[in-house]
Amino acid sequence: MEKQSIKIGLPRAMLYYRYSVLWTTFFQELEIETVVSEPTNRDVLDRGTALAIDEACLSLKIYLGHVDALVGKCDYILLPRVSNFGFHRNMCTRFEAMPDLVRNVFRGTDQKFLSYDVDVLAKKNEEDAFLELGLELGCPVKAVKRAYKLAKKNSAAQHKVRVQKQEALSRREGMKVLIAAHSYVAEDPFMGKPVTDYLRQNGVIPLRADLTDLDGALKRSQALSPTCKWEISREILGGIQLRKDEADGIILLSAFPCGPDAMVNELILRRVKGIPMLNLVLDAQSGTAGVETRLESFIDIIRFKEGIL
Numbered sequence: 001m002e003k004q005s006i007k008i009g010l011p012r013a014m015l016y017y018r019y020s021v022l023w024t025t026f027f028q029e030l031e032i033e034t035v036v037s038e039p040t041n042r043d044v045l046d047r048g049t050a051l052a053i054d055e056a057c058l059s060l061k062i063y064l065g066h067v068d069a070l071v072g073k074c075d076y077i078l079l080p081r082v083s084n085f086g087f088h089r090n091m092c093t094r095f096e097a098m099p100d101l102v103r104n105v106f107r108g109t110d111q112k113f114l115s116y117d118v119d120v121l122a123k124k125n126e127e128d129a130f131l132e133l134g135l136e137l138g139c140p141v142k143a144v145k146r147a148y149k150l151a152k153k154n155s156a157a158q159h160k161v162r163v164q165k166q167e168a169l170s171r172r173e174g175m176k177v178l179i180a181a182h183s184y185v186a187e188d189p190f191m192g193k194p195v196t197d198y199l200r201q202n203g204v205i206p207l208r209a210d211l212t213d214l215d216g217a218l219k220r221s222q223a224l225s226p227t228c229k230w231e232i233s234r235e236i237l238g239g240i241q242l243r244k245d246e247a248d249g250i251i252l253l254s255a256f257p258c259g260p261d262a263m264v265n266e267l268i269l270r271r272v273k274g275i276p277m278l279n280l281v282l283d284a285q286s287g288t289a290g291v292e293t294r295l296e297s298f299i300d301i302i303r304f305k306e307g308i309l
């Protein structure tokens with residue numbers, strides 16, 4: 001592979017919200033150009049929905065729409081395969097299947113894809129996966145190692161800043177609602193963003209369960225479920241434990257139909273007591289009006305409970 005001429009496409013969906021700094025720093029350090037798809041809009045969603053099977057979750061439909069938007073605009077589209085980070089630290093199976101699934105959906109195009117494989121149970125850690133990726137791109141070992149190290153450092157620094165912002169928000173006066181969602185659901189303009197926008201417009205401060213100290217959250221998740229095996233769900237469970245005392249209510253925000261969330265949200269509803277909770281499942285048809293009505297009632301419930309209404 002001739003490194004200089006390569007442009008890599010990054011779909012702005014799913015793991016992009018977790019790894020954007022890691023990926024962009026890594027490629028930048030190796031002097032490889034990247035292009036990110038535009039934020040989700042109705043066209044991206046419709047294109048993704050047309051490419052997906054009906055049973056696919058909304059996040060996957062949106063992801064396919066982003067891949068479609070990048071087809072023909074770059075040499076390679078990055079499709080990471082992230083299976084697990086060790087025992088009881090699995091990712092949803094969609095992340096395991098992603099490279100095969102996308103290659104199959106786009107088999108009729110000339111688009112080329114690039115992947116890396118994180119599967120700690122099979123002795124493939126993230127550092128090795130990035131080393132392999134860099135070498136495949138024709139970069140020298142030393143440069144790849146340096147790029148990965150800096151990418152990890154920048155990614156951790158970005159997360160720390162975001163956690164500090166959450167801590168500052170939690171100290172502010174006013175009603176606060178904790179959003180328990182995968183980052184790609186919470187931040188997507190067609191899923192979680194309308195929810196957080198509505199809360200802000202109505203004087204409520206949204207907090208995020210996934211923006212906490214992740215190692216601490218993994219440990220704290222044990223109190224709610226010692227057996228939950230999904231990494232991101234465990235981070236959210238732990239995030240709820242760490243942040244729930246700062247919040248007046250919790251919104252469980254999911255993409256329809258999400259297998260892990262269906263189980264984990266039920267667990268949260270049964271085990272987290274003494275705080276109002278709203279279980280909001282978003283699908284491609286969820287109009288903002290329907291979501292706003294439910295949010296309005298939820299805010300009223302909190303106000304009523306706190307004697308404000």
Ligand code: SF4
Pocket residue numbers: 057058059060092093094095182255257258259260261
């Ligand atoms: S965890 Fe849920 S929303 Fe995320 S990819 Fe899996 S099924 Fe989709």
